[in-house]
Amino acid sequence: MDRHPRTETRGGDAAAGSGIDAPGTASTAEHVVETMTMAAALNRALADALAEDERVLVFGEDVGALGGVFRITDGLTARFGERRCFDTPLAESGIVGTAVGMAMNGLIPVVEMQFDAFALPAFEQVVSHVAKLGNRTRGDVRMPMVIRIPFGGGIGGVEHHCDSSEAYYAHTPGLTVVSPSNPQDAYSLLRAAIASPDPVIFMEPKKLYWSKGVVDTSITADLRRASVVREGSDVTLISYGPSVAVALEAAEALAAEGRSAQVVDVRTLTPFDDETVSNAVRGTGRAVVIAEAPGFASVASEIQARVFEQCFEVLEAPVRRVTGFDTPFASPKFEHWYLPDVDRVLDAVDSLHWEG
Amino acid sequence: MSTPDTSLLPRDTPVQLIDEHGTATPDPDYALPSAERLQQAYASLVNGRRINDQCNALVRQGRLAVYPSSNGQEACQVAAALALAEGDWLFPTYRDSVSVIARGVAPEDAMVLLRGDWHSGYNPHAFGVAPQSTPLATQLLHAVGFAHAAMLRGEPTVVLAMCGDGATSEGDFHEAMNFAAVFKLPVVFFVQNNEFAISVPLSRQTAAPSLAHKAIGYGMPGRRVDGNDVAALLAVLQEAVDRGRRGDGPTLVEAHTYRMLAHTNADDDTRYRERDEVQAWVARDPLSRVRTYLRAEELLDDAAEAAMTEEAEGIAAELRAAMNADPELDPQELFAHVFAERPASLEAQWELLHDEIERTEAGA
Numbered sequence: 001m002d003r004h005p006r007t008e009t010r011g012g013d014a015a016a017g018s019g020i021d022a023p024g025t026a027s028t029a030e031h032v033v034e035t036m037t038m039a040a041a042l043n044r045a046l047a048d049a050l051a052e053d054e055r056v057l058v059f060g061e062d063v064g065a066l067g068g069v070f071r072i073t074d075g076l077t078a079r080f081g082e083r084r085c086f087d088t089p090l091a092e093s094g095i096v097g098t099a100v101g102m103a104m105n106g107l108i109p110v111v112e113m114q115f116d117a118f119a120l121p122a123f124e125q126v127v128s129h130v131a132k133l134g135n136r137t138r139g140d141v142r143m144p145m146v147i148r149i150p151f152g153g154g155i156g157g158v159e160h161h162c163d164s165s166e167a168y169y170a171h172t173p174g175l176t177v178v179s180p181s182n183p184q185d186a187y188s189l190l191r192a193a194i195a196s197p198d199p200v201i202f203m204e205p206k207k208l209y210w211s212k213g214v215v216d217t218s219i220t221a222d223l224r225r226a227s228v229v230r231e232g233s234d235v236t237l238i239s240y241g242p243s244v245a246v247a248l249e250a251a252e253a254l255a256a257e258g259r260s261a262q263v264v265d266v267r268t269l270t271p272f273d274d275e276t277v278s279n280a281v282r283g284t285g286r287a288v289v290i291a292e293a294p295g296f297a298s299v300a301s302e303i304q305a306r307v308f309e310q311c312f313e314v315l316e317a318p319v320r321r322v323t324g325f326d327t328p329f330a331s332p333k334f335e336h337w338y339l340p341d342v343d344r345v346l347d348a349v350d351s352l353h354w355e356g
Numbered sequence: 357m358s359t360p361d362t363s364l365l366p367r368d369t370p371v372q373l374i375d376e377h378g379t380a381t382p383d384p385d386y387a388l389p390s391a392e393r394l395q396q397a398y399a400s401l402v403n404g405r406r407i408n409d410q411c412n413a414l415v416r417q418g419r420l421a422v423y424p425s426s427n428g429q430e431a432c433q434v435a436a437a438l439a440l441a442e443g444d445w446l447f448p449t450y451r452d453s454v455s456v457i458a459r460g461v462a463p464e465d466a467m468v469l470l471r472g473d474w475h476s477g478y479n480p481h482a483f484g485v486a487p488q489s490t491p492l493a494t495q496l497l498h499a500v501g502f503a504h505a506a507m508l509r510g511e512p513t514v515v516l517a518m519c520g521d522g523a524t525s526e527g528d529f530h531e532a533m534n535f536a537a538v539f540k541l542p543v544v545f546f547v548q549n550n551e552f553a554i555s556v557p558l559s560r561q562t563a564a565p566s567l568a569h570k571a572i573g574y575g576m577p578g579r580r581v582d583g584n585d586v587a588a589l590l591a592v593l594q595e596a597v598d599r600g601r602r603g604d605g606p607t608l609v610e611a612h613t614y615r616m617l618a619h620t621n622a623d624d625d626t627r628y629r630e631r632d633e634v635q636a637w638v639a640r641d642p643l644s645r646v647r648t649y650l651r652a653e654e655l656l657d658d659a660a661e662a663a664m665t666e667e668a669e670g671i672a673a674e675l676r677a678a679m680n681a682d683p684e685l686d687p688q689e690l691f692a693h694v695f696a697e698r699p700a701s702l703e704a705q706w707e708l709l710h711d712e713i714e715r716t717e718a719g720a
């Protein structure tokens with residue numbers, strides 16, 4: 001954090017009477033190219049957004065002095081003051097519901113839900129208002145806000161700490177649902193999410209928080225574009241968030257077996273980038289979709305259906321899915337049995353009618 | 357923890373400044389609003405009643421899909437709008453159309469939701485009126501967030517958020533009260549206690565001595581007011597608005613009133629309440645008492661009354677005309693506002709509908 005230049009924090013003094021100014025009055029964040037964890041990349045994205053736009057606010061449970069239970073907001077209150085990054089009462093509907101009012105009144109709230117399951121008390125606000133207000137008012141009231149939700153398993157968390165809730169949000173028209181799979185995307189996608197005029201549900205894969213990669217803060221991301229993260233010609237592995245790492249690992253293993261696997265990182269689950277995904281599958285004729293969430297009525301099902309509809313004539317085999325079981329998320333001792341792994345991906349690839 | 361400040365507690369009986377017989381009843385804490393303000397309020401009441409009656413008729417004629425009427429609650433509706441200054445914001449519910457209109461929204465634009473044309477028919481920023489909220493108590497949090505943003509932006513906005521007695525049982529009511537008190541925000545929570553949440557009586561919503569008593573639990577003042585006395589409502593709401601504007605934080609105001617009609621036209625209130633009970637409230641009508649007062653004080657003459665009636669009839673006639681005309685609606689608007697910019701994934705569905713419309717029009 002100390003590599004950042006100190007910005008003048010207008011909102012810094014809780015007692016100060018000065019208001020939050022329009023954008024453009026704040027400083028530009030320093031450009032860095034650095035190896036960092038996804039957690040640090042998210043932290044930097046929040047800090048840079050706070051520095052560059054006075055309308056941006058960060059709030060939630062334990063995001064102030066503690067810096068969030070995953071430390072994503074570490075140091076933000078110290079740097080930007082209580083008015084820009086603050087703890088709220090412990091009430092998720094309250095956090096999201098007040099964010100709605102703030103967005104109506106010209107601010108850009110970036111709120112943190114502590115864990116996926118604990119975002120559920122806010123579900124009514126998300127579905128009934130966050131997602132619909134722009135439509136309800138024919139665009140007179142837009143909802144620029146980001147709801148950050150740590151999600152997914154792989155950290156040995158006990159019940160209610162490892163759920164994958166993306167399908168609930170992705171099913172709701174009006175929401176943009178995003179999940180990064182690496183530190184660079186974590187930075188660029190979160191910046192794009194904060195800059196979006198539409199509300200964004202930002203699903204952060206918990207198990208990747210401490211994964212490292214180079215982040216160039218000058219790289220921007222298009223919120224409506226998937227990305228091909230590995231080229232290949234025999235089969236397309238489609239995934240997002242925590243499962244991209246599994247897909248990439250499977251692609252390595254397939255390469256050793258002489259099969260060339262392409263990997264697509266969906267990045268934005270909705271609105272869905274059919275063009276990138278379908279073009280990718282048209283190049284290989286085979287596809288496997290990989291995601292942690294239970295497979296029934298899931299984002300993976302939706303991707304599978306879309307690929308079938310749009311690529312049927314080039315498909316050499318049915319599109320397969322490798323997903324979590326249709327059970328509540330496993331206890332820590334069973335987690336490794338539950339989560340889609342490389343072997344399951346390889347088995348799915350093996351089943352794709354390779355004869356001839 | 358300090359001992360609770362008992363000055364936060366509401367009085368045992370609701371504040372009243374003009375009684376059921378139209379007689380002024382002096383109060384040690386609240387002055388009677390000025391003659392001019394009462395005249396203005398009465399004119400607004402006449403309009404509000406006429407709008408309610410007209411909308412009920414429009415439902416019967418099939419011109420509105422539904423109308424949750426505020427018949428009997430017009431004093432609350434009018435006072436909520438009058439207590440706010442320009443630049444302030446109102447967060448209304450489905451039942452608060454008269455308030456929305458009293459804030460300046462054209463009646464036909466306020467009816468867009470209930471006519472079924474779209475989900476809201478006015479630009480909230482143009483009037484300082486949020487879209488009418490259907491999910492109970494959710495709008496209270498929006499009001500609190502709006503006030504929080506205003507405070508952070510250094511703006512003097514006061515926000516008045518409305519809800520019914522049933523809504524006070526919802527979690528969002530409590531979260532909103534708590535957030536507002538913790539952050540000391542300029543919010544007036546205005547509960548219209550009309551005794552019923554559809555069919556469920558107040559006794560099933562709370563065991564508290566009054567809804568206003570809930571305020572002390574959050575560290576804000578609770579006030580009880582006669583909800584059919586527009587003078588008392590103006591005085592109590594003004595106090596709450598002023599308190600918010602001074603930076604002293606939120607207030608909970610409970611107005612005791614009564615829903616004279618069924619919940620909506622789709623409801624049958626004979627299943628859950630006695631006619632005698634409804635009849636008893638006719639005597640407490642919010643229009644007649646202030647009218648009696650104004651007439652007795654010679655603040656309202658025949659000419660003024662005639663002018664008011666004429667204005668109200670004009671509003672009703674305009675509304676009727678607007679509702680009897682079939683508006684041009686574009687089904688493709690379904691896709692227009694979901695996102696700020698229509699995504700490629702909606703393009704195909706937009707085109708599908710476009711083709712269907714063309715074929716329908718060609719066939720017609």
Ligand SMILES: Cc1ncc(C[n+]2csc(CCOP(=O)(O)OP(=O)(O)O)c2C)c(N)n1
Pocket residue numbers: 451490491492519520521522523524550552553554615619
């Ligand atoms: C969250 C939610 N639950 C249920 C409903 C259905 N509903 C609409 S109005 C109503 C009664 C509300 O009563 P109250 O808050 O007292 O307001 P009133 O209708 O009397 O003005 C109910 C149950 C709803 N709109 N929202």
